[in-house]
Amino acid sequence: MITVHVQYFAILREQRGLTQEKLATDAATTAALYAELRARHQFTLPADRIRAAVNDELVAAAAPLADGDRIVFIPPVAGG
Amino acid sequence: MITVHVQYFAILREQRGLTQEKLATDAATTAALYAELRARHQFTLPADRIRAAVNDELVAAAAPLADGDRIVFIPPVAGG
């Protein structure tokens, strides 16, 4: 079990009701963590619409997680 | 013989030493008039680099001239 920091933006922030949290998880990858959180909080966006950043860098779908990582799940962007 | 008003801009203005003049000519077309003025004032630009406007509208190369016309010979443009 590791402890990670998750920060939420936009639709995920609203659906979670929080901007960030620290949590303990058995998830080994960003994909596994999103699946866990999606099930717990009824996030509407399926995993294939979400990207992830670990420690402020974009990562591949199944990037491994380490204790203390800061994770952001990124809904489809819409700047401009 | 007709009387026309000729207005000069840019390199033609400098080479003529005038911004405009009224003149009597036997030239029947813009092309003939340019040839006449070029010979008289040593304009450096050949006729195939010049366009003409009569009464503030662009005209074809050999547009006919009428008494009282206002004529502008247009050197290659270079706005912007």
Place this chain on the structure above:
Amino acid sequence: MSFRISGESLDPAALQRALADRRAGACVSFEGWVRDRNDGQPVASLEYEAYAPLAEKEGARILAEAREKFAVLGTACVHRVGHLQLGELAVWVGVTAEHRGAAFDACRYIIDEAKARVPIWKKEHYAGGASAWINCATRGDHAPDTAGPIG
């Protein structure tokens, strides 16, 4: 040469002055304005939110790409966050170059890439009181991505 997220109103004149360059013959700028409708629906206001640290990194990468691809002298982009009213300036891109072709191409490249890649989100508030996060409906096309989606 900078990409910035701003919580304050943008001042295009000041942004453009910062690009002044005696070698430049062309300056092309793009402004994204909050418009009163989207896809036929009347819009009352917009909310922008950014994941600023990554947005600024990704934005800086986009500007660097533009400088590599096109013969430009200066590039800048600033994106607003917060609650914006109709007519307000949401994003400004400015590019200087010796010649206009490169300035147009680079400016367009920057705004196209920024819209596709920079982690900024937009929530539309509609005249009737409803609201929606754009591109986040759960039916419809998948978003393009470079790093690959989670699932």
Place this chain on the structure above:
Amino acid sequence: MSFRISGESLDPAALQRALADRRAGACVSFEGWVRDRNDGQPVASLEYEAYAPLAEKEGARILAEAREKFAVLGTACVHRVGHLQLGELAVWVGVTAEHRGAAFDACRYIIDEAKARVPIWKKEHYAGGASAWINCATRGDHAPDTAGPIG
């Protein structure tokens, strides 16, 4: 919606404000600046001269063409005449549209056509004291034209 020749300094912020439109999501502007060299030669200043009545007619035609070809909302172009110093704004083009693609395309169309067709002339004054009317050297390519040359 206007094309203008101006003997006074241009104020881009004011010009852009005149294009404000609640329906517009994009505003693209082009600025032509007096740069410090041309074709490798150091330039000290520029003189612009226009045949204003025809320039404004031809400019208005170009703006009308842009509005016909592209899905734009507003178009404007102002060109300076007189003696301009390095860094000064010589020409400003602004276009608003619902979407950015049309705004970019129309802005580029307007400046390209204006440079090719509007009767405005430019004299470069060089650092050494010499000067030259651009495109008026008597050797070199013939200028493109629409109405056909005289000869």
